[in-house]
Amino acid sequence: MFLDFSFGIMKDFLSLFFIFIIIFISIPVLIYSGGYIGEYRKNYSVKYHWSMLILFLLSMIGVVLSSNSILFMVFWEIMSITSFFLVIYEYKNKENLKSGILYFVMTHISGLFLMFMFGFIYKYTGQTNFIKITQMYSNLETHKGIIFIFALLGFGAKAGLVPLHPWLPKAHPSAPSNISALMSGVMLKVAVYGFIRVVFVLLGGVSYKYGFILLFTGTLTALYTIINALLQNDIKKLLAYSSAENIGLIFSILGLSIILNSLKLYESSIMALTAGLFHCLNHGVFKSLLFTGAGSVLYATGTKNMNELGGLHRKIKFTSICVLIGTAAIAAIPPLNGFASESLIFMSFIKSVIAIKSKAFVLMIVICGTALALVAGGAIYSAVKAYGITYLGEARSKKAENIHRIPISMNVGMAILSLYSIILGVFSPFIINFISKYTAQYIFIKEYRLNFIGYETIFISIMFIVIITLITIVSRILDRKNKTETYETWACGFNNFKPNMQYSGDGYSQPAARYFGFVGGYKKEVIIKDTITLKQRVHDVIERQLYNPVVDFITFISGRIVKIHYGKIQIYISYIFITLIISVILVLKLV
Amino acid sequence: MKIEDLKKDIEKLGFPIKIEIKNKNELYVDIDKDDVKKILETMFKKYKLYFSGQFCLQDKDFIINVILTDRKNGYLIILRYKTENEIVSLQGIANQSNLFEREISDLFGLEIADGEDKRNIVKHEIWENGIHPLRKDFLYGQRVKDLCETEEYKFKEVITDGGFQIPVGPVHAGIIEPGHFRFSVIGELIENLEIRLMYKHRGIEKICENVDLNKLNLIFERVAGESSAAYGEAFAQLIEKISDFKVCESIMALRVILLELERIYNFLDDIAGICVDVGFSYPAKKFGYMSELIHQLCERITGSRFLRNAIIPYGSNIDFTEIQREDVVKTIDIVEKRFNEIVEMTLNTVSFLDRVEHTGIVEKAIAKELNMTGVVARASGIQYDVRKSFPYEVYRQLKKSINFEEIGGVFERYNVKIAEIRDAFKYIKTSLTLIKGDVEKKKQWIDIESGKEGFAVVETVKGELIVFARTGENNKMDRVYFKTPSFTNWNGLTYAVLGEIVPDFPLCNKSFNMSYSENDR
Amino acid sequence: MIINIIQSMILIIAAPLFSGILKRIKAILRGYEGAPVLQPYFDIKKLLSKERVISKSSSFITTVGPIIILSAAILSAFLTPVFFTAGNELIGNMFILIFILSIIKFFNTLIGLDCACTFGGMGSSREMFIYMFAEPVVFLILAFVYFETKSFNIYKIAKLNAVRTDISSAHIVAAIAFLIWLIAENARMPVDNPETHLELTMVHEAMILDISGRDLAYIELASAIKLAIFLTIFINIFLPFGMAVSLSAAALIKAVILYLIKMLVFLLIIAIVEISIAKFRLFRVPELIAASFSFAIAAISMMYFS
């Protein structure tokens, strides 16, 4: 038996679509990086960064293009390692190293699962070539479950599904912002690509049971992470959690697609998959935009703690406008791209239900849809919090007052991304219909000509612009008559304004913390003496309850194992001797 | 225990003291400056006295007076000590004494010797430096210039970056007097509240020293517009006490009618305010309407909507004949009937009860610690009513029991206020029977020799009002001191809102409804 | 097409009238005369001729926000059938309508945070808090409507429901869920007190505390239009009987009169609710919305699972 090392490339729609996402998003991010990296020139090597960045991008393209599981894994590992090196780029900060190592471990766990998965596929089909596997997926029929589970664990760990997400909120804030933009905007999508490739294409669709597993995992991820996102003060942490939330959204819509597919409701299934794919693209765009925006804030002020920021709209106006577009997109404000895919997701949730016969399925889907609606509400909440606290109002600390100038290249990168966001939103019907045509053709191998959505959005966008223009003209006319005057903000006649007399990030989300605080381990700290100490503390419950015991256990075990060493040669020899005897006994017994 | 026995008992304590009884129920104890703390502690322990206030007199030296009250027997015990330039701080022994000490320190320029809290209370940042308006060398009529020389008032600051402060006031959205509230929050829950008042200090105590006694009742009534009858009563009581005069029962009953009318419209406004602040507009409008009816009644019988210039010493400044009597009876009947209906309605409305029950709780221990008096204290379970402890006019016959509730929340204050209104209806009706014949308007010249002093204690709508006065030359007062109920009760609010959410603050505030102008004397 | 534009224009122009009527009804029920029903127009006129005062801390959000808010309100009025529906319009997707209405909320909350004033932040935070809980209800109501009529297009829904004769119990339950959501979304009484002037308790008003002049006029107009739109959507989804489905004069007149009567009835209902209950405590509002949520679920269950 030999391994098939035919280095063909995948040229089907799925690969091309994801390559499009990678290139489409990485161009503006690379432009952005040109300015952003300048900050590191003093302390770190820029050449190293660029080479790793290019390698990272190439490896992602490699993953998407590879038509062979071995090749796939090779590129996958290169992608993991380069991204690890990029995460720990600021290696002088100990905190970054720590989170980098967590990322490294998680990404390798992911790799391990994927290895198992491809191993199983190889075992049952004897093939590593994706096209050939597709042709003989009937061999896999009885073993789909185990492969699906490994795919979910492997790709889920990379994409950040709960409970495998803890690396996300650690690695993203540690990485330089252009890298977090790429990791969140693109790399997570590569994991989604892998999942779609394996589950939809290689396995040719799985049973609805797995669809429900996926749906629930996705919904749970979205719920858990959005609440955690809401409670964060660190912009990049908030965005990282929000990425996990969007991944949850994508995975749940994929789950819905699987369910519908296995129930032979192809039309709805295509719609769901289309919504998922389109959301991949859109999330990539607006999340990169928001991460680059966070990067600009970090560049300009040196902090990413929302409670220290504020009033940035005055100093970095262009950035703040771009980020406003990103915020509106993530908040699903029409006619931006977030709205286009989010409304499609919810529509497909409702539409799919009508066709399903089983009431229990419908119930579960409706409940998941409702939960996702809550998530959408939370997404707007956290988006408004992130934007409003960071950019609006007055500076909350000295850091936010003394601002570095932002290089033009960074602004250009962000401008391109915001332009994408608008274009993808306004012209969404074309894109959706385009994607759906090809998903039908290439993934479901069915000929369906579908128009899920009319060209209403375009019409409405035009109307919206016309109305805004009209009202602006009216306002201009009115303004000519009545002057505009600028005064201090009215503070009830109290004129001793201090920066901590405006809402803080913690305060903004406290009402929600009261209801959902337990999800984020919310705790309040109040000490009232001569001065007042008010603090909120949050931690990732899953990380603390699930990961820390494991880490502690491993530390404990390794601590014990260390004691075996005494540095005396006799002891080592005796170890060897004992081992030898035991193995001889075992061999004799067993054979 | 009779007051003579008390005097003997105190003499036995063994401190170098001088004791004097004046005006039947006032015990003046002259003590040494160094003994203050010790004597005060013994007083609290041995005689279960309550600390009610502290004020300063200026002779050659300054004389600090500590007012203690015996709520059971109705005595006032005044500890006096002479000092040149500093006050012995009672902070830690007598609760809330910091307020009084800071006030004295601001107005007389004395140092607080060893107290923790020495912040300005009357003086705001805008005041010029070195000004002490109540000193005799500060000329009457002299203005305090706006020089912004006084040091900045230190609030408790939030130091961490997650928490923040909400400054509210001094200019408010509604028609409210000035006051600054500083909430320390991290979101909605109130973790700490500081109140700063006295934005419009009027110097009434100084004015009182320079107005002829015959016109002084007008000044008294202006201390707090909402309880002008009670302040007028305090003045009448004071003058009658000093000059040992007793008016006839009809006039006494008439005064009670006016006082209770004032209580009715005030508490009607208060409960209307509570309804407004929870957005329950129907009863709010109705209560407001009833309050307006009472106001109009007041105008018909006294010529003033706020019952001003009606109660004067030695007599009555209004006629009260059969016409007025019928008017009162008729109006009260109409209002009482409507009132009971609307109250019943509010008590049956679940959404209203949900808002007011278990909101803004001041526990009994805290209320005691803050020396709270009046309705708010009675809602917290403190059974103290001046009308019962220091009965004046015909209250000895009327006031048999005290309305009180246990928990001390907004709902309890609401209930106590309702009970007070109902009581007021009852007292008015009984008082009407006590008025024999018509009362004629009769004003008598007041002329009192100098050096007389005395206290008047009155239950205003807010609580216990203690007025001290000492007569001086030229038929004028030498010193007038008001211990107003709001002065101490305000701080109850800071405890009531702890742990409540920010949107519930206006409700708690309205249920207290303390007076700003009583502070800005 | 033209009739659609006309009916939407009428809705936009009449929107302040409806809020004027609502205020007047409340005043009369509480026993006083109240302002004339045309008062909102006078207010808007007064605000339009006043100078604009903006805060030193405010950003372009304060400049752009009110314009976008008003545009979104007007745009959504153009997507709503009022008394006529042909059922084959190009526009009118409920999802788009709901999301466009959320523009108003989005910019309102940003305006709240814009002027560095605690009250604005307070209102903004509360609004978002309520909005987050209300979102699932919207989803369920849309799902219900889709299950009932197999359409997302509000014109089509209105037409289908207008010709429907039987009325199911699910329909009633869903209508109640919608009403609760409407009240929560429009900052009406048990959720927010539109009449209050206490900074600390406000939700909607707190956000626009620092807005003045024409900006305030825009926002006031937008919220009046929003209330009118929500009521119109409610009427047209749940009670569309008598709606004109063909272009005849008689049908149109009947439809207009019926629409006005329905509108007045609902304004009366809102007025009675508003004067007879006290505002909820902020943290009890989610309980109200949760009740609305269970109504919606019950409606779907009755509609779909039986």
Next chain:
Amino acid sequence: MLEILSAVILISAIIMSSLRRVNLLIRGFSVQSLAISLVCFTLGFKTGEVHYYIIGALTLLVKTLIIPIVASKSVRELKINREMKLIIDGYWSSILTALSIATTYVFLDNFNNDFVKAGFVLMVLGGIILIGRKKAISQMIGFLVMENGLVLFEISMIKMTLIIEILIILEVLMLSVIMGVMVFYINKAFDTVNTDYLSNIKE
């Protein structure tokens, strides 16, 4: 007519499941019972069977009038107007209600009668009220809601003999009277009507 009534029944049950006011619970219960009795009358009018009328009249008399009046009287006397702390708070109990309604409808998929499902929902929601409250009187209401569900269940599904139905209603009356008396005495003895005390007695 029947649609509106069944909507009223369900709405009242949903509202009741998240209330913490005892007198509102009682009011809701009486509205619900009124609707049920009207359902009985309507069914009687439609089918012409007498026993519907009798059940309706009994429900009207016992559950709409007697029990609510007695209960609200005891509430007024005992001054227990609300639950201090629900075991499940309002928000989550509404969510729970929603989920249980949906599940009920899904599981009772096969029955084509609305009242069967409504009856089952009432039983489940009555259970939620029964579990979620501490005060004996609201637990009693929860029990009565369950019984209402039973009535709905019966009038729609099985041809019950009239006698049994009447006996059940009378039994419920007896039960509620006994419970009321018990509640009263518990209150006298412990100064509160909290069933936590009953569990203390057990120990």
